[in-house]
Amino acid sequence: xxxxxxxxxxxxxNQNFNIKLEDDNELVIALAGNPNVGKSTVFNALTGxxxxxxxxxxxxxxxxxxxYNYKDKKFILVDLPGTYSLLANSVEEQVARDFxxxxxxxxxxxxxxxxxxxxxxxxxxxxxxxxDKIVLCVNLMDEAKRKGxxxxxxxxxxxxxxxVVATIAxxxxxxxxxxxKTYNIAIGIETTSPxxxxxxxxxxxxxxxxxxxxxxxxxxxxxxxxxxxxLLEGDATMLESINKFALxxxxxxxxxxxxxxxx
Amino acid sequence: MNKNHLPLFEVNVGSEAKVSELLSMGLSRRxxxxxxxxxxTIINVIRKSPLGDPVAYNIRxxxxxxxxxxxxxxxxxKIN
Numbered sequence: 001x002x003x004x005x006x007x008x009x010x011x012x013x014n015q016n017f018n019i020k021l022e023d024d025n026e027l028v029i030a031l032a033g034n035p036n037v038g039k040s041t042v043f044n045a046l047t048g049x050x051x052x053x054x055x056x057x058x059x060x061x062x063x064x065x066x067x068y069n070y071k072d073k074k075f076i077l078v079d080l081p082g083t084y085s086l087l088a089n090s091v092e093e094q095v096a097r098d099f100x101x102x103x104x105x106x107x108x109x110x111x112x113x114x115x116x117x118x119x120x121x122x123x124x125x126x127x128x129x130x131x132d133k134i135v136l137c138v139n140l141m142d143e144a145k146r147k148g149x150x151x152x153x154x155x156x157x158x159x160x161x162x163x164v165v166a167t168i169a170x171x172x173x174x175x176x177x178x179x180x181k182t183y184n185i186a187i188g189i190e191t192t193s194p195x196x197x198x199x200x201x202x203x204x205x206x207x208x209x210x211x212x213x214x215x216x217x218x219x220x221x222x223x224x225x226x227x228x229x230x231l232l233e234g235d236a237t238m239l240e241s242i243n244k245f246a247l248x249x250x251x252x253x254x255x256x257x258x259x260x261x262x263x
Numbered sequence: 264m265n266k267n268h269l270p271l272f273e274v275n276v277g278s279e280a281k282v283s284e285l286l287s288m289g290l291s292r293r294x295x296x297x298x299x300x301x302x303x304t305i306i307n308v309i310r311k312s313p314l315g316d317p318v319a320y321n322i323r324x325x326x327x328x329x330x331x332x333x334x335x336x337x338x339x340x341k342i343n
Binding site: 087089119234 | 289298299323324325
């Protein structure tokens with residue numbers, strides 16, 4: 001299978017994740033975050049009745065997809081399962097991870113709960129390591145205010161290096177700004193510089209070695225640093241996913257077939 | 264093993280403890296870490312269910328229920 005043409009990431013989206021795009025004017029946005037943060041509220045507010053639910057291909061995890069128009073573009077919003085982390089402890093986490101890592105949405109919106117930001121930031125930081133096309137949505141601002149919690153949005157933006165939008169999704173507040181930031185990141189008129197986590201030298205060295213091998217067989221289809229980290233952690237499901245979504249079959253065999261497994 | 268450290272499961276309701284070490288490995292360990300259970304985290308033991316298992320703990324502002332098997336794998340030092 002020749003995977004070098006421009007539209008091929010879109011073909012991958014179709015085959016692997018069941019997302020059919022009609023033309024290049026459509027942008028795919030992933031909606032991620034912990035359970036119970038108002039992800040569905042954001043999803044419903046943005047897509048209205050233009051949505052349908054089903055399952056992720058081959059899994060029993062439900063999947064909601066909808067669309068909305070903003071400025072000159074049509075957006076397909078994909079509601080990922082609510083997860084505390086992307087580290088593949090469960091099918092939900094694997095589905096969310098595979099979509100962001102291999103489905104490569106044009107932007108990922110991470111919805112968080114302003115009343116317990118610390119716990120929510122776990123997945124935000126993980127997604128920041130995976131992609132720089134990310135917008136942080138701090139939701140439930142009314143609940144936070146009620147509990148006497150003030151969130152310094154500007155400071156969060158500075159510290160994280162990504163756009164942060166405060167919302168009260170159930171009242172529709174902040175959603176315009178959310179769509180605006182998402183639009184800017186998705187089409188590339190605004191870029192982010194997510195704060196990178198640096199690991200101890202011994203780990204960084206291994207990351208470099210593994211990344212090099214990955215680069216060789218995946219031809220830029222992978223965030224090799226992130227994948228290297230997952231492999232170092234011993235995440236076996238990662239190998240399956242790479243095999244399924246990112247390897248160019250011909251190259252894998254030319255490199256001796258066992259290169260990634262034999263490291 | 265330091266004598267001041269005990270499994271979280273043995274800490275009484277109403278007490279406070281500080282995480283010193285996680286004994287679990289693999290996926291369980293990962294789940295504990297995701298919940299915010301890292302060395303130094305303060306845990307409050309809130310209440311036990313009628314049969315004694317699971318037990319509700321306040322971990323970094325969230326009320327989390329942990330089963331006996333899980334709480335046995337978390338080593339803590341008592342605070343009060």
